[in-house]
Amino acid sequence: MKHITLIGILTICISTTAFAQKKSKEIMVKKTVKTEEEWKKELTPQQYFVIRQKGTDAPSEDGYTNHFEKGTYHCAACELQLFKSGSKFRSHCGWPSFDDAIDGTVKYVLDKSHGMIRTEIICASCDGHLGHIFDDGPVETTGKRYCVNTSSIKFVKSK
Numbered sequence: 693m694k695h696i697t698l699i700g701i702l703t704i705c706i707s708t709t710a711f712a713q714k715k716s717k718e719i720m721v722k723k724t725v726k727t728e729e730e731w732k733k734e735l736t737p738q739q740y741f742v743i744r745q746k747g748t749d750a751p752s753e754d755g756y757t758n759h760f761e762k763g764t765y766h767c768a769a770c771e772l773q774l775f776k777s778g779s780k781f782r783s784h785c786g787w788p789s790f791d792d793a794i795d796g797t798v799k800y801v802l803d804k805s806h807g808m809i810r811t812e813i814i815c816a817s818c819d820g821h822l823g824h825i826f827d828d829g830p831v832e833t834t835g836k837r838y839c840v841n842t843s844s845i846k847f848v849k850s851k
């Protein structure tokens with residue numbers, strides 16, 4: 693019985709994440725291009741692992757997961773503004789979650805790694821890995837969940 697329930701849950705999870713893609717608006721963002729050597733020097737080892745090697749932070753209630761101050765979240769690698777604090781919500785999934793990104797700042801890439809079909813989200817300026825987008829966000833807003841690694845972002849408080 694337990695097995696059937698687990699398979700059912702897995703099927704729902706996979707089907708809801710398969711085509712979670714939002715139309716990206718055509719806004720030009722200045723490209724940031726650096727060599728891997730330069731990124732390695734500028735980023736912490738964990739930031740480099742997540743942003744440049746498409747790694748994932750361990751799920752946690754620390755970092756920015758439960759951070760709800762007013763301000764903006766920038767790309768930790770190139771400083772591009774990505775998310776506003778007003779888009780952040782409590783998803784209880786262990787990663788910072790947003791229901792929307794600032795227009796044109798996030799790109800969507802089909803990701804077939806780890807035996808799953810997901811939509812990866814990357815920074816439009818430096819192509820750094822941010823996380824993935826899913827269709828299980830708040831229904832009262834966009835219905836999207838931008839599931840972002842704390843290591844990929846940097847919070848800037850509003851003045």
Ligand SMILES: [Zn+2]
Nearest residue numbers: 767770815818
């Ligand atoms: Zn960036």
